[in-house]
Amino acid sequence: MGRARAFKMLLVVGAVFGVICAKLVAIQGFDSASYLAAGGSEWRQTITLPGERGAILDRHGYELAMSVPQTTIYADPHQVGNAPAEAASLAPVLGVAATTLQREMGENASFVYLARTVDDATAKKVTGLNLAGVYELAEPKRFYPAGQLASPLLGRVGTDGTGLSGLEYKFDSTLAGQAGREVEETDPRGRQLPGGIQSYQAPVAGQDVVLSIDEPLQYQAEQALAQALVAAKAHRGIALLMDTRTGEVLADAELGIPQGTTAGTPAVPVAFPAPPGTTGPQVQPVEEPSATSFTDVYEPGSVNKLITISAALQEGVIKPSDVFTIPNSYTVAGTVFHDAEPHPTEHWTVTDILANSSNIGTTEIAQRLGKTDLMKFIHSYGLGSTTGIGFPGESAGLLPTYWSGTSIADVPIGQGIAVTALQMLAAYNTIANGGVYVPPRLVDATIDAKGGEHLVAMAPTKRVVSSNVAAEMTTMLDEVVRVGTGTAANLDPYTVAGKTGTALVPSPSGGYEVGHYVASFAGFVPAEQPRITGMVVIDDTPDYGAAASAPTFATIARDALEELSIPPMPKEPPAAGVPLATTATATGAGEVAGAPIPGLDATARPADGGAPAPAPGAAPASGATTGSRSSPQSG
Amino acid sequence: MRRMSEGHGAPGTRRVPERARPSEARAAAAARLAGATANADSVRRRMAEAARRAEEAGGRAPVTRLAARRPSRPAAPAARASGPVPGRARAMANPSASDGMIGAAGLAAVRAEPVREEESRPRHLKVVRPGTLSAAQRRRRARAVLIASIGAASVIAFALVYLHVVLAQRQFRIDHLNSQVSKAQTSYQNLRLQVAELGSPQHIISTAEGSLGMVQPSKVVYLTPSPAASTPSSRTSTSPKGTSSASSASAVRPASQAPAGDANWPVVKSQLAGTP
Numbered sequence: 001m002g003r004a005r006a007f008k009m010l011l012v013v014g015a016v017f018g019v020i021c022a023k024l025v026a027i028q029g030f031d032s033a034s035y036l037a038a039g040g041s042e043w044r045q046t047i048t049l050p051g052e053r054g055a056i057l058d059r060h061g062y063e064l065a066m067s068v069p070q071t072t073i074y075a076d077p078h079q080v081g082n083a084p085a086e087a088a089s090l091a092p093v094l095g096v097a098a099t100t101l102q103r104e105m106g107e108n109a110s111f112v113y114l115a116r117t118v119d120d121a122t123a124k125k126v127t128g129l130n131l132a133g134v135y136e137l138a139e140p141k142r143f144y145p146a147g148q149l150a151s152p153l154l155g156r157v158g159t160d161g162t163g164l165s166g167l168e169y170k171f172d173s174t175l176a177g178q179a180g181r182e183v184e185e186t187d188p189r190g191r192q193l194p195g196g197i198q199s200y201q202a203p204v205a206g207q208d209v210v211l212s213i214d215e216p217l218q219y220q221a222e223q224a225l226a227q228a229l230v231a232a233k234a235h236r237g238i239a240l241l242m243d244t245r246t247g248e249v250l251a252d253a254e255l256g257i258p259q260g261t262t263a264g265t266p267a268v269p270v271a272f273p274a275p276p277g278t279t280g281p282q283v284q285p286v287e288e289p290s291a292t293s294f295t296d297v298y299e300p301g302s303v304n305k306l307i308t309i310s311a312a313l314q315e316g317v318i319k320p321s322d323v324f325t326i327p328n329s330y331t332v333a334g335t336v337f338h339d340a341e342p343h344p345t346e347h348w349t350v351t352d353i354l355a356n357s358s359n360i361g362t363t364e365i366a367q368r369l370g371k372t373d374l375m376k377f378i379h380s381y382g383l384g385s386t387t388g389i390g391f392p393g394e395s396a397g398l399l400p401t402y403w404s405g406t407s408i409a410d411v412p413i414g415q416g417i418a419v420t421a422l423q424m425l426a427a428y429n430t431i432a433n434g435g436v437y438v439p440p441r442l443v444d445a446t447i448d449a450k451g452g453e454h455l456v457a458m459a460p461t462k463r464v465v466s467s468n469v470a471a472e473m474t475t476m477l478d479e480v481v482r483v484g485t486g487t488a489a490n491l492d493p494y495t496v497a498g499k500t501g502t503a504l505v506p507s508p509s510g511g512y513e514v515g516h517y518v519a520s521f522a523g524f525v526p527a528e529q530p531r532i533t534g535m536v537v538i539d540d541t542p543d544y545g546a547a548a549s550a551p552t553f554a555t556i557a558r559d560a561l562e563e564l565s566i567p568p569m570p571k572e573p574p575a576a577g578v579p580l581a582t583t584a585t586a587t588g589a590g591e592v593a594g595a596p597i598p599g600l601d602a603t604a605r606p607a608d609g610g611a612p613a614p615a616p617g618a619a620p621a622s623g624a625t626t627g628s629r630s631s632p633q634s635g
Numbered sequence: 636m637r638r639m640s641e642g643h644g645a646p647g648t649r650r651v652p653e654r655a656r657p658s659e660a661r662a663a664a665a666a667r668l669a670g671a672t673a674n675a676d677s678v679r680r681r682m683a684e685a686a687r688r689a690e691e692a693g694g695r696a697p698v699t700r701l702a703a704r705r706p707s708r709p710a711a712p713a714a715r716a717s718g719p720v721p722g723r724a725r726a727m728a729n730p731s732a733s734d735g736m737i738g739a740a741g742l743a744a745v746r747a748e749p750v751r752e753e754e755s756r757p758r759h760l761k762v763v764r765p766g767t768l769s770a771a772q773r774r775r776r777a778r779a780v781l782i783a784s785i786g787a788a789s790v791i792a793f794a795l796v797y798l799h800v801v802l803a804q805r806q807f808r809i810d811h812l813n814s815q816v817s818k819a820q821t822s823y824q825n826l827r828l829q830v831a832e833l834g835s836p837q838h839i840i841s842t843a844e845g846s847l848g849m850v851q852p853s854k855v856v857y858l859t860p861s862p863a864a865s866t867p868s869s870r871t872s873t874s875p876k877g878t879s880s881a882s883s884a885s886a887v888r889p890a891s892q893a894p895a896g897d898a899n900w901p902v903v904k905s906q907l908a909g910t911p
Contacts (some may be wrong), residue, residue, distance in 0.1 A: 062834065063828075066827065066828060068821070068824040068828050120821075120825075138821075145832045145835050146832075146836065146837060147837055149836070192810065215836060218836075492857075
């Protein structure tokens with residue numbers, strides 16, 4: 001019995017020993033990697049080193065957006081000793097409710113944010129509290145030194161520094177740096193052990209993006225537009241400036257009057273006298289949430305007549321000196337069309353038609369041109385397709401998919417189509433460039449982390465109309481500003497070439513809203529050697545483009561000419577074969593050739609055309625008041 | 636003694652004289668054995684040498700085999716030199732005996748001696764190579780090596796400790812420098828941001844209008860040089876300091892009001908009055 005018992009005991013001991021050995025083999029052999037990893041995680045720490053996000057610079061190198069390391073306060077609730085007391089200490093420093101902090105510090109987690117990207121003074125105070133379980137880490141924060149200036153264009157980044165909109169989103173991969181990585185051994189308090197760095201991969205800073213935007217011009221454009229919005233009682237507006245030769249967008253102001261409680265902080269506070277009849281504090285225009293000049297479309301109205309007339313000249317169906325009979329009303333496919341202002345039957349040259357922005361005259365020209373050629377040139381000018389500027393959400397515009405009998409009267413005068421402000425600006429820039437279309441551009445270069453500058457290649461240009469046609473159009477556009485509807489854009493001694501446009505605002509319920517206009521002006525200066533092309537769109541205003549947009553264009557162009565040190569050019573004779581507009585018929589005919597709205601005449605230019613100004617606040621007469629279906633558009 | 640010396644000096648070749656009597660033969664053998672015992676060390680060396688030679692020659696020496704089987708024994712005392720000599724010992728003393736070179740008297744003497752007691756005692760003889768250290772020498776050497784090792788280990792340990800201390804100091808220094816670099820970079824970025832904010836148009840305009848009391852012009856007058864001012868003769872009216880004098884300024888007229896002639900000149904002149 002004794003030996004048997006001993007043998008059994010031996011068996012038991014052997015079995016236990018075997019199990020232990022098996023477990024030992026499993027731990028040391030098969031599962032060794034996982035146990036090593038688990039053990040290593042206790043003292044090995046992997047740190048992600050954020051790559052600094054690149055800056056967005058204007059054409060002179062001024063920072064429009066940049067990232068600066070800030071301090072983020074976080075807590076490890078497991079190491080927090082007395083959460084209520086620590087929360088009470090932190091609350092006044094961080095400006096966060098103590099109850100909120102206490103709740104966060106009581107969570108069952110190893111990491112909770114208490115306050116992200118606080119300033120250095122706050123971080124210093126938190127450090128001075130020396131609280132258990134409360135730590136700091138560095139995080140970059142995006143700053144916009146110029147405030148809200150150009151914010152629709154620049155866009156915004158999220159809390160983690162990722163681009164969410166605008167150029168921040170478009171160039172997120174370029175701006176964002178490559179994160180580095182460091183694996184180090186630390187003591188229980190998180191301090192790095194001597195020689196404890198196991199691996200280190202340095203972060204790479206992101207590239208800077210150099211825009212074509214000129215910061216001072218951007219400010220001046222926003223300032224002028226803000227004044228125009230207040231003076232014209234408009235809801236929103238766009239002001240674009242472009243370098244004629246290169247197609248670089250120099251300024252893109254996009255402002256809106258805040259509706260309801262959505263007021264924001266304006267980049268350009270406007271000290272502007274309140275319009276007559278208004279009471280209370282002046283509502284300040286603020287930057288739009290997105291770049292509507294690239295993404296939103298509108299019916300251009302009479303500024304589209306440039307395309308119609310230049311196409312007809314290019315195709316040879318008309319000459320500038322051709323005289324057209326312009327009745328007070330004109331019937332197309334059973335629909336009666338009118339000009340903006342009633343007038344007796346006129347005999348106008350093409351120059352007069354453009355200077356007076358006659359809808360009927362333009363329709364007669366379009367009928368000579370025909371649908372096919374008209375649409376061909378509309379496409380050639382870039383309408384119906386994106387400009388290639390690459391802005392997120394850029395619209396290609398809307399062109400008619402169905403050509404009705406009245407389309408030949410609607411489309412030539414800018415109704416029934418929708419364009420972006422940038423597209424129309426590029427169309428006018430084509431004439432300014434002698435008939436060559438220059439694709440707009442917004443980014444000039446990128447600068448890598450080592451300081452190397454990489455220029456962005458220009459997109460290829462294309463000829464749309466001949467240089468002769470461009471010269472003829474330039475002369476006619478000069479006449480628009482000299483004696484026509486655009487006299488408010490006169491900037492003597494500079495010669496401004498441009499065109500006004502006024503279109504009714506579409507109603508959400510269909511049709512158009514009477515008395516609500518999209519007033520626009522597009523042009524370039526100096527007409528002799530164009531350097532600046534501009535576009536101003538005032539949306540939802542009771543005023544015509546002549547009164548609202550033209551003077552705003554003049555103000556912005558004046559500032560740009562000063563900023564860019566562009567002197568006045570010697571006057572040149574009109575293009576061969578182009579008659580000048582008849583001053584006597586240029587007033588009160590096709591459209592009101594109004595003086596600027598009171599308050600927008602900052603340049604105090606003399607009313608050369610002598611056109612009567614509309615009464616402030618009075619809605620201009622519309623061509624849509626008569627007829628079964630007439631064009632609501634006027635020039 | 637002379638014979639012993641001779642016998643010892645010519646190993647393996649000496650013969651017993653034929654006319655010698657048995658008693659004399661035993662005495663002679665004993666004397667030879669005594670002489671062999673006295674020179675045991677030299678004999679062993681020779682045996683080892685002979686064995687090595689035999690091995691080198693490819694054969695197997697019986698003496699070597701015998702020596703290998705038996706442990707070595709201490710040298711015979713001097714009193715034994717005249718006493719009975721074990722036959723095996725003699726055979727060992729004269730390796731040639733195993734080859735049948737020993738005479739009959741010698742063999743009888745060897746057989747007559749009892750050998751059981753001798754063989755039962757432990758033999759500690761072994762063949763050692765020249766230069767082999769003794770146990771004491773080995774102990775001394777081991778002791779020296781041990782002490783040296785401990786010393787070396789101590790030095791290495793102290794060196795490692797010093798190395799780690801230096802490493803730690805350097806690490807703290809690196810941490811400190813990294814911290815300074817980080818602070819400097821942050822400071823640079825903050826200053827860069829500050830410069831950008833101070834240079835922004837909003838700040839400039841607000842400072843100019845708010846702090847300095849400046850106002851934006853409500854009217855812009857463009858001045859263009861008259862044809863007379865663009866001629867070389869009119870340029871000579873410029874003052875030596877390069878600033879326009881009153882006479883040269885009079886050649887400038889507001890272009891925007893040019894059609895009005897000189898009627899608006901006082902308006903322009905008032906704006907020029909403050910300029911140098």
